[in-house]
Amino acid sequence: KNEVEQSPQNLTAQEGEFITINCSYSVGISALHWLQQHPGGGIVSLFMLSSGKKKHGRLIATINIQEKHSSLHITASHPRDSAVYICAAGNTGNQFYFGTGTSLTVIP
Amino acid sequence: DAGVIQSPRHEVTEMGQEVTLRCKPISGHNSLFWYRQTMMRGLELLIYFNNNVPIDDSGMPEDRFSAKMPNASFSTLKIQPSEPRDSAVYFCASSFSAGYTFGSGTRLTVV
Numbered sequence: 001k002n003e004v005e006q007s008p009q010n011l012t013a014q015e016g017e018f019i020t021i022n023c024s025y026s027v028g029i030s031a032l033h034w035l036q037q038h039p040g041g042g043i044v045s046l047f048m049l050s051s052g053k054k055k056h057g058r059l060i061a062t063i064n065i066q067e068k069h070s071s072l073h074i075t076a077s078h079p080r081d082s083a084v085y086i087c088a089a090g091n092t093g094n095q096f097y098f099g100t101g102t103s104l105t106v107i108p
Numbered sequence: 109d110a111g112v113i114q115s116p117r118h119e120v121t122e123m124g125q126e127v128t129l130r131c132k133p134i135s136g137h138n139s140l141f142w143y144r145q146t147m148m149r150g151l152e153l154l155i156y157f158n159n160n161v162p163i164d165d166s167g168m169p170e171d172r173f174s175a176k177m178p179n180a181s182f183s184t185l186k187i188q189p190s191e192p193r194d195s196a197v198y199f200c201a202s203s204f205s206a207g208y209t210f211g212s213g214t215r216l217t218v219v
Contacts, residue, residue, distance in 0.1 A: 033208070035151075041197055041215070045208040086151060095164065098151040 003027045004089050006099035013106050019074040021102045023087035032063050032070045033088040037101070043086075046072070077106045114200050114211035121218055126188040129214045132181055133202030137209070142175055142185050143199040145213075151199075157183065190218045 004025045013019050023032070034046040047054050047061040049070070054061050058077075063070040074081055087099040113132040121127050133140050141156040155165040157177045165175070172191070177183040187194055195218050200211040 035210075041213050043199060043201075043210040043213070045201075045210065048208065088151070095166075096151075096153040100150050 002100070003097035004087055004099040006085075006087050006102050008102060009100065010103045011105070013077050013104070015078060015106055015108050017077050017106075019077050019081075019104065019106075021072045021085050021087075021104070023070045023072070023099055025068050025070075025087075025089040025097065027089055027091060027097055029089045029091055031090045032061075033090060033096075034061050034070075034072050035086040035088060037084045037086060039083070046085075074104075079106045079108050082106050112200055112202050112209050112211035114198075114214050116214060117212065118215045119217070121190055121216070123191055123218055124189045125218075126186065127190045127194075127216060127218075129185040129198050129200075129216070131183045131185070131200030131211060133183070133200070134204075134209055135181065137202035137204040138180075139203045140177060140183050141201045141203070141208070142183070143201065144196045145199060146196045154185070154198075187216075190216075192218045194218050 007022050031048050031050045033048050036044045036046050049061055049063050058075045060073040082105050084101040084103050086101045089097045115130045139158050142154040143151055144154055145151045152167055154167045155175045156163055160177045160180055173187055175185045195216055197213045197215050199213045201208045
């Protein structure tokens with residue numbers, strides 16, 4: 001059983017579409033991270049959140065602690081958003097549980 | 109800010125050889141993390157340091173792996189002896205309070 005489950009595994013969208021990636025976790029956490037990894041391998045930390053909602057540009061991350069669920073939304077998607085998005089749950093001991101990632105392709 | 113700097117970017121070595129990966133965290137960041145990424149297992153946390161002290165090394169696969177952080181600006185991950193199953197991309201990340209910054213990774217191939 002995975003402590004962190006992401007869905008969907010793969011996602012293809014047309015440019016401009018609103019995109020949602022979901023993450024459910026079963027462990028107690030101190031923070032939930034969303035990471036972005038482009039082809040070529042570099043990893044960027046998009047968000048670290050422990051409650052509520054955070055917004056950065058066209059990206060929005062939300063978390064519901066009671067339901068142990070987080071979502072990453074991309075508004076007005078663009079081909080440059082094509083990447084793998086990884087959800088990671090971190091507990092107070094700084095142990096991390098990683099989702100398997102969602103591979104997003106945005107078609108022009 | 110140059111970000112988290114890892115070296116080398118690529119390393120190809122023969123089985124049985126010692127491999128040392130290096131990481132320079134962002135100045136002022138007090139936590140440093142070593143991760144390994146493979147196709148089969150995805151991202152895994154190997155070890156992390158807080159204020160140069162190893163806090164949790166439960167992710168280190170076995171005794172062949174060791175990590176040090178002699179000062180706030182430098183860390184190493186050593187594999188001795190290396191094995192083909194160690195082939196992966198190894199990422200270093202540093203953080204201070206909110207958010208993480210990842211290095212570009214070291215792609216290790218053990219043949």
